[in-house]
Amino acid sequence: MPDTTPDIRILSGNPTAEEIAAVSSVLTAALDELAGEHRRSRDAGPSGWERSRRGLRVPLVRGTWTTPDV
Secondary structure, eight states: OOOOOOOOOOOSSOOOHHHHHHHHHHHHHHHHHHHHHHHHHHHSOSOHHHHHSOOOOOOOOTTOOOOOOO
């Protein structure tokens, strides 16, 4: 299984271990949430637009019509 830990690099400043842990946890939670939204949207099935459209009608064949007896 590939390593799923995000690669986070601190480029400047002198953060404490607690600050690095806080930033890492917030970024990891945000990435997990985005991944979950992506999976839900992909597995959601047809959109409302696709569900509401009508199917194509079958062409009418000449001579198959009957009139009701009145």
